[in-house]
Amino acid sequence: MKTLIVKYLPNPRSRTRKMLDAFLEEASGTEIEELDLCQDVPDLFSIEALGGYFGRITKAIPRDIPIPALAKMDRMTEQLKSCDVVVLATPMYNFSLPATVKAWFDSVMLQGDTFLPNPKGAFLGLMTGKKALVLMTAFGTYSTGDGTVGSLFGPTYDHGFSLAKLEFKFMGFSEIRGVLGEGMSPSKSEDVKARLLDESIEEVRSITQEWYGKKPLVVGEPAYGDASNVGAR
Template sequence: MTKTVLHIDSSARRTGSVSRDLTAQIVERLGAAEVIRRDLATPLPLLDETWINANFTPADQRSDEQTQLLAQSDALVEELKAADTLVIGAPIYNFSVPAGLKAWIDLVARVGLTFTYTDQGPVGLLEGKRAIIAVASGGTEAGSAIDFATGYLRHMLGFMGITEVEIVAADTLAIDEGAALAKAKAQIETLAA
């Protein structure tokens, strides 16, 4: 049984969102003891020069202002570390992920916290976690040549050490909504708790 789920929704739509419906169904199926919620429709800050400078300043040398600037990122990393399973709602916007999800990734992909560099290249520090990505799209088929969302998410999660990634796809909703939703529901029913 899953102990702790980090439930992330990134759809800009708080109502009428297929990806939000899918993540809710997945979280219910998993029956976790604890669910940490993160709604990325509430904007996160974008990286800027001040943030980057703070991030690359050694922790024991940061000013109070730099420490405060990184506080939200630190909290997001702690949520990620606390979870056994991530459930990420990722509608495909313009062939990729929503800006809010990209901002979240920018804030949690941090050297020394979620990955490190070695002589053999980068190594993820979040091994042993599972991720389930609920994808919804109007016309982009998940896994197709024009889907830049699922490959990017698999790569970034793997970069941080999360290599067990499953996709639940309600894709091409604009073409056949009923079939897309039925396919996603069938995929959810096969997920191990």
């Protein structure tokens, strides 16, 4: 089983990094490839790239013809297609994904590679059989509250953790899990933040042990199944 680690962790003291370290420790001895988005920055859709992409999906440009403007996107897409498990490790920025992480999703969500339209007008994800794990930390609390700032934001403010899981679902991943280390606000004591982080790390360890056959799941969220679960922690 091959695992692809996609990480965007510009802060050397990142709490998300500690969650990822726990995953790597539990998955040691397995085949792991890493993509560091701080070093290998995804391309944005330029005029040339967008023209090439639409030329490809409309069959105006044969798929076997290389398109230089899409070269990095194609490479990252093939990297994703070659793995069995993908682990995305990123912080939440301003209620959503960092721009670099969103650019990675835009790079790999390519029609004909990771999804297809179907005659019913919906879309068919092509990444069936694969698993995805989203590791994220955030200052605010999003799993509870009524959506107001006074209640520590609440679910309606989460457009990062939920979006990452939705993107994987769109591509057809068969099992999607997520661990959101929330409530890491600087206003909280270090003891409280350490406790919250420890709880998230234990959840990461449990999921990893389940997936890599070390011991059964004890804690952690249920497998991400139908669309009604989108955005749930």
